[in-house]
Amino acid sequence: MPSNPDWVKALNESGRPGSKCLELERDKSNVDVDKLATFLFTNEILQRNARILDILKADPVFDKTQNYFRGRIERIEASLARGKRLRQLTVEHNWTKEEYNAANELISEPTPYGLHASMFLITLREQGTPEQHELFLKKAEAYEYVGCYAQTELGHGSNVRGLETTATWNPDDKTFILHSPHLTSSKWWIGSLGKVANHAVVMAQLIIDGKNYGPHPFVAQIRDMKTHEPLENIHVGDIGPKFGYNTMDNGFLLFNQVKIPHANMLARFSRVDPETNKYMRPSNPSLVYGTLTWVRSNIVLQSGSVLARGVTIAIRYCSVRRQFTDRDAPEDEVRENQVINYTMVQQRLFPLLAACFALHFTGRGMIELYNTNQAMMQQKEKAGKQNAGKVSEDAGQTPRGAGPEELNPGADLLADLHSTSCALKAHASTTAGEGLEVCRRACGGHGYSSFAGLASWYADYLPTLTWEGDNYMLTQQVSRYLLKTARAVNKNFKNTGNFNAVNGDNDTTAILKTYKRRQDIGAAFDVLGNDEDLVAAYAWRVAYLTFQALQHRDEEKQSWNSLLVDFYRLSTAHAQYMVVKNFQGALSSSALQSQLPTPTKTMLHTLFRLHALHTLEKESSEFFQSAACTIRQIQLARTKTVPQLMGEIRPHAVRLVDSWKFPDWQLDSSLGRYDGDVYGDMFKRASEDNPLNNVVFDPNPNSKTLFKRDDRGNLRSKL
Amino acid sequence: MPSNPDWVKALNESGRPGSKCLELERDKSNVDVDKLATFLFTNEILQRNARILDILKADPVFDKTQNYFRGRIERIEASLARGKRLRQLTVEHNWTKEEYNAANELISEPTPYGLHASMFLITLREQGTPEQHELFLKKAEAYEYVGCYAQTELGHGSNVRGLETTATWNPDDKTFILHSPHLTSSKWWIGSLGKVANHAVVMAQLIIDGKNYGPHPFVAQIRDMKTHEPLENIHVGDIGPKFGYNTMDNGFLLFNQVKIPHANMLARFSRVDPETNKYMRPSNPSLVYGTLTWVRSNIVLQSGSVLARGVTIAIRYCSVRRQFTDRDAPEDEVRENQVINYTMVQQRLFPLLAACFALHFTGRGMIELYNTNQAMMQQKEKAGKQNAGKVSEDAGQTPRGAGPEELNPGADLLADLHSTSCALKAHASTTAGEGLEVCRRACGGHGYSSFAGLASWYADYLPTLTWEGDNYMLTQQVSRYLLKTARAVNKNFKNTGNFNAVNGDNDTTAILKTYKRRQDIGAAFDVLGNDEDLVAAYAWRVAYLTFQALQHRDEEKQSWNSLLVDFYRLSTAHAQYMVVKNFQGALSSSALQSQLPTPTKTMLHTLFRLHALHTLEKESSEFFQSAACTIRQIQLARTKTVPQLMGEIRPHAVRLVDSWKFPDWQLDSSLGRYDGDVYGDMFKRASEDNPLNNVVFDPNPNSKTLFKRDDRGNLRSKL
Structure with missing residues (x-):
């Protein structure tokens, strides 16, 4: 489209401009964005990403202006060109695999070389x-x-x-x-x-x-x-x-x-x-099976930032957007209210904001656990490959094949790690995927525009819910492991007569024993007043659901198929427990304590409580049925604590999303711009960048002509 | 792409072909598809649709083969051509507005003339x-x-x-x-x-x-x-x-x-x-305001069939698709299990199947109510325009403007109808929109392919959640009306000293009075054994939530903003009550009793119970807190009744979706084909219809060439 006429160029936003809105938001909060970002990602990685971003932005082949307009063939043509250049840049700059991945994340769309660079090379390397x-x-x-x-x-x-x-x-x-x-x-x-x-x-x-x-x-x-x-x-x-x-x-x-x-x-x-x-x-291929756990742990880690992209866009736009005056506002209030002030909007977005941090810390915890475990395994391997025989009947499985949860795992810890990675992969990717759609809708009508940058990101992410283990299928494997552990706990009781945790018990065994030990005394968790109790209530619920499922399966002899819905709930409960546990663990870590200033720490703690209590309230019937807490506690969480936490988060929302440090180039979103120039950007893309505005229709239904004028140039990609 | 080689053409599906699977499904059930379809839509409409379908299919401009492949400009070019031809056909065949709409539904994508034919003409007509x-x-x-x-x-x-x-x-x-x-x-x-x-x-x-x-x-x-x-x-x-x-x-x-x-x-x-x-x-524009109610009632009615499209595709494909053997199957069972046999799949799809019928009957009920009300209003208008003055300060509102819920409505019944239409519009379109995505995921990996016919249908439907009143905004208007009615009930009690319903009370007033009258006696609804009690439990919950919200607002003086989440819940509860009430009403109607054979009636009754009990179980905490039922009843619903109802529906699932009578041409879905030839259709579209297979890449990252060969012909649309 030819550029906008001068009288259009001269127009401003009505009322307070978006840029001013975000500036005021940032002024209101004392969250330390840079320190929080450094704590989340490390300085090295933030600097590396900035360096790579500069290289990509300088190269016309990565120009994103036409991304949202192209059809399938044009998109894949552009992406082929980008894949080629990415390879050339990798050679030129001698990028590591991590740097190549970082570049891919900034580009934010897969190229046709994607599976070559990952699965093809990995499989040749590991199985050749x-x-x-x-x-x-x-x-x-x-x-x-x-x-x-x-x-x-x-x-x-x-x-x-x-x-x-x-x-x-x-x-x-x-x-x-x-x-x-x-x-x-x-x-x-x-x-x-x-x-x-x-x-x-x-x-x-x-x-x-x-x-x-x-x-x-x-x-x-x-x-x-x-x-x-x-x-x-x-x-x-x-x-x-x-x-x-x-x-x-x-x-x-x-x-x-x-x-x-x-x-x-x-x-x-x-x-x-x-x-x-x-x-x-x-x-013995057992080390290879670890690959799947590693892949799933990475999905968990990424789910935090996948969701954070959507939350960043939605929270920035809802801080710029105004709609209606507050019903209780004074009569003479003429300015419309920022959408983010509405509790219905906060209720949709703030729990997701908290989930971003929760998932990030959980993914980090998973990867640390994985590394510890790999080191231990390798020592064991060296020490004689004790378990070599046990898995051989399933030899030939690949990183994408069935995991060890279908085999008879040698190491107890490995089995626990695998089960956790399955439960978390399913829960984290479902949370991120569905959360992105909530973010899109929280942006109102404009969330539907491609320029929001939400629909394509959501649609591109959705396969993650299916690959590396379908999210529904995985919950069966988790439940199978939990049932097996519960059987072992019961058997151990028969032999020893007590349910005390012993050194070397993995976490799952420990929580099941704790439940059994206290089953007849009951629990009295101070979920609203004490963080450890809150985590313990989640553990209690998992144990309750596990023994309930065990009873259905082993005593009542119910069919596996009839229990699938229970298994889905059980696996989700286990994942939710792991997430609150990891979030709480990160909060009490010495790294966090030493690196972050007090107001920022306080805010993370508020997010932790919101995450844990909002989830508890959402799943209230299981918490209540398992007697992990009382109906009164749940009601208080719903009516008092959660709304209060939302109010505490409100002034810091924009800075909290800023700390994820997404460059505008990566977000490619009118609504999520760092500077808040939402409407100007939206208008430019719609008018000047939009190739449909280079054709003129013939609206007469009786005329054979479709386009009266067609000034589209050649928009084909080149290298 | 050139046609597939002969050795590919000779290949069959492994195991039982999809066509055979659906045939067996249809043989197993005694649901009378044609009678049920006639009851849902009437014979006249089914025949009219068939007639229009023949006309559209015969015209090359409506050929759908390239729909999923086209980019934006190509799609809108094709749709411009279709819009023109649609107008020509309307003139040629002298189609009524309903016939024109039916043609649009079969084409299933908007044309650029869409808003001309609806809002532009309506506004000129009604406001000129x-x-x-x-x-x-x-x-x-x-x-x-x-x-x-x-x-x-x-x-x-x-x-x-x-x-x-x-x-x-x-x-x-x-x-x-x-x-x-x-x-x-x-x-x-x-x-x-x-x-x-x-x-x-x-x-x-x-x-x-x-x-x-x-x-x-x-x-x-x-x-x-x-x-x-x-x-x-x-x-x-x-x-x-x-x-x-x-x-x-x-x-x-x-x-x-x-x-x-x-x-x-x-x-x-x-x-x-x-x-x-x-x-x-x-x-006095009050008659015009009715337009919005009418538009919303139609959204409710359509939501049933919008969702039924997705459910049809998912249930047919899940009946064809096999995956894994049942864990409890005999050792020698080699054949994999039909996916629809898994309870986790049933749990996702069957409540949606039930919802299709529930929403359809509710929409029908709404439109009947609207027509009755319009007739009454017109009589009143004639009788002297009593209320003319009351609304005049808001004159100039349009069908898309704020509804009368923001005004001071004259007629009590009109206000009730409006509120109901708001609550139901929000609830029905959210149910249909989100349900479609559930259907897509229930199709596993293939649900992600455009050829599933689900992603585009879902994405095209989503604006309905925003337009004609945003689904979140609307819930405020519903709550405002419910609070007002509750205040009136309380006031009436002060004057008369009793809560007995009187002749002329609208439904909302009646349920609020019933609740107040019985509040200190309590309720004992036999939700698992009696349909009327089940409906009454839903009404009880609405009344409980209404008076609770009233207390927050009027006694505790909580701000409007702080109650938005409660209002959302309240409006949803009211909508859910209306849906079960309408479904139950349709079941006991003489039309249904006389037109349907017993097994078909029985199955509709099973769907009603599944719908009502599954929803009750999902929203259990509100039902429990309001004492509309006991925790034991909820547990029984979850563990016994709902699974049993699923099992009863299972053999009839395919016939139940058949009764919605979607032609394959309308669904345009490989997975949802009536004949079950899922894989053949998928393969043909991917290979022979796919224009990307007419180009050959140059995979060498160092070569400047992107396409080694490019045999795409001119795929532009013409009239």
Whole structure:
């Protein structure tokens, strides 16, 4: 569109401008934004991000101006160009994996190289032998082989064992034959496969002499290295548009009896002996399973900042936006009220603000636990691989396969960690995903505009609720672990006659024992007055629900299927307990105590209480039924404490979101601008940036002409 | 993409094909699909829809094959073509407004003529004088004038009084001057304005001699009738892409001191006398306010079928899809379980299935009530316009303006109807909108594909939660009415000393009196055993919450703002009560009793109980606190009755969604196909229909080339 006429350019916002609103908000609060940001992320990372941001902003290929306007093909074309440049910059600046990831986060949309850089390289590295690293990994690291990880099929998602693609060992010429026997065996949803990959790691059922040895990983070339056209007897393409994630080429892939050499079966953990044609399991894959826990822990950590993006946008905009005068305001009040002053808006946004911090600290706690555990495991491994035999029947599982929760884990702590990571992954990503939509709606009508920056972020995030373990499916694995632990606690009681926690008990065992020990005395948790009691009430509820589920399953012999809804509730309760526990732990940590000034600490404590009490009130029936607290306490939380905490947070809301330090370039949101120039930005994008305003309609329904004028230039991306 | 290779074409689904799955489902149930459909919609309407469907399907302009692939400009170009043809067909077949609407529903996406055909024509008709009908309406009905209804501004949504655009009366030349004093006064979100309209009804503050008379409607020409370019001193365009609704040209509009003639102020209810320069209110607009109630009642009615689309898709796909074997299945069970057999899936989908029927019957009840009321009002009007004076200070309100709930309504029944329509609009559209997202997620990974037909439908529906009264804002109006009624009940008690309902009491007054009368005796509702008691428990809860809110407001003098969260809960409770009451009413109606065979009636009754008990269990704390039922009853509902009802519904789920009679063409969903050919359809769309598969990437990050091959043809729409 030609630039706006001069009389439009001369117009201002009515009333107090948005920039002034945010300035006043920031003046009102004594939260130390920089110190809080440093505590959340460290100075090194904040500086690193700033450095990378400068590089990206200076490069026209990363210009975001047309992002919201492009159609699918144009978007993926732009994103291909960005993926290429990102690779070039990585080489040029010698970026680490963390720096590359930081750049990706700032760009905030997946590129078609995404799965190559993550799953393809990881799988080759972790599941390939040194010879296979030489053969495949080197070229993949040089982006000569561009690949993907092909597991899910059109007819099979979570259930890896049900995959249909076969890899049949052919002893005559020492090859495997990859084959897709049905339409439903088509690989589906595979990121980076649709258009960009020339190789794939393919999960296929290994068949030797008619016997099925379960899913194993194979490397297959799928496109010609010169023309990039599919090889013969391979059918591959993009699976079409999606709710979000449209800059990624999720693909399909079918094989028609395609031969691959013996060397292409990734052989670190299992292989076929080409001489004897026997299946071999040379190694214990338990360390690999840790990958899934690590991936899930990262999802938990990220969920905090994923949600914080939405909360930042919503809280800034609701501080700028005014609507109606307060019903109890004096008669002569002419100015409309800031939307953030309405308790109904606070009730929607402030618990989410608190959740951002809660999830962030929980993710951090998970990753620390994971690292401790890995170090311990590695020591154990060195000390003799005691548990090697126990898991071998499931060898060949991959980082995306079923986790150890389906196996018989050797280490008690590992099992606890895995279960926690499942419960938290499900709960954290659901909280973040659904929270983003709450933020969008809290922005009123303008939340619906793409320029709000919320809808696309929400839609792009949603797959996280499904991948790395579907959020509903995972709750079964958590419950299975909790039931098993409860059985062990009961059995231990039979043997020892007491429920006292002993040194070495993991957290789950400890809370179950505490409950059992106190079951007949009852609990008297001062949930409104004491933080430790508040956490203990959450633990009590988990234990209550666990033993209740155990009774349904073991004594009343109810079917597994009939208990799925209970299991979902149980897993959620466990996750919520872990979150309040981690939040409380972070508050009492010496790092926090030493690094943050008192008003900032106080505010974090207020957020902790809001998070814990608002959740308690929301789930009140379980807290009440388990007698973790009384109905009176719940009523007081609802009517007194929670509203009071909201009021305490109100003046600090803008500074609290500022401390997440999202650059405007990353948010790409009119409503969430740091400077509050919401309306000016919105208007510029709608009028001057909007290519639809370069065409003129013919509105006469009887005319064959659709566009009377079409001045769209060539908007295609280039490198 | 060229067609799939022969070896791909030869592939089948593994296991039992989807078509067979749905066939077996239909065989298992004795629900009479055709009779139920007839009862829901009538035969005339089903036949009319089939007739219109044939016309649309035969016309290439309505071909949907490329819908999900197109970018914004291509989509709106296609939708412009469809809008034109729709108008041509309307003329050709002499379609009524209802037939035109039915065609729009089958097409299932808005066209740029949408707001012309609705709000522009309605406003001219209802607010114009006969002379103005001659001047504007005739040309508008002939689509010579294409228009829109411009109320919302960039800085002002729900609060109509805060609009900034001015229309200043100029006595010298008898004109009005339209002006946008600030950037925030830009009209915004106006459907059909961005690209297609050449005229607009503009809501602007009427200024006479420096005095503001509030918002009034003015007709303004905005684009040249020949070139369709904006007129001088008018800045107009499309506001850019949105979460959904992208086939509509929502627009912005600014005026720079633009003169319009005296005749352009719509003058049926108020006008400026050109001789005396005085403001005149010639008539009582109370009948017009009914329009809003009517619009909201229709939103309630539609919410049932909006949700039913999602439920149809999800239930059919979950009946085809198999995943994992049942954990308690015999060892030799190899076939995976239908997803719909999992209780966690039933828990998500069956309450929504029940809600579809509940909302449909409630909408129908609302519209009947509205019609009765309109007839009564018209009689009253004739009988002397008794209430004319009372509302006159707010004259000039429009169908989109504040409703009578902000005024001082004359008729008690009208106020009750309005309040109910507000509560139900908010509750029904929130239920449908959020329910659609639940349906999408219940479809697992494939729910994320555009071909599921869920994401776009959800995104297009979401504005309904905001327009015609924001769903959060509306709850304040409902609560205000309930508080007022409660005050009247208390006052009446002071005068008469009893709480007995009298003839002529509206429903709200009656339930409040019942509660007061029994307050000290308590309630003993047999919610699990008796339908009337179940409805009465809902009424009891509403009354309890109302008097509690009244105490907070009137006795404890709590601020209005501090009660907004309570008001939201109160309004929701009132809506839920109306829904169960209407559902129960429909079940006991003679129409249902005579038209449906027993097994179908039984199933509707099961759905009613599931709806009412599932909601009761979800909102348990309020039911318990109000003593509408005991904790034991709630526990029994959760653990026994609801699971049992789910089991009873399970075999009939597919037939129950079949009875909504959505043609495949309307659903446009791979997952929701009537014949169950989910995977074949998904594959065809992804491979053969997908234009991204007509380009070949260059995956080398160091190459400047993005596409090695680009065989996209011209996909532009034409008429």
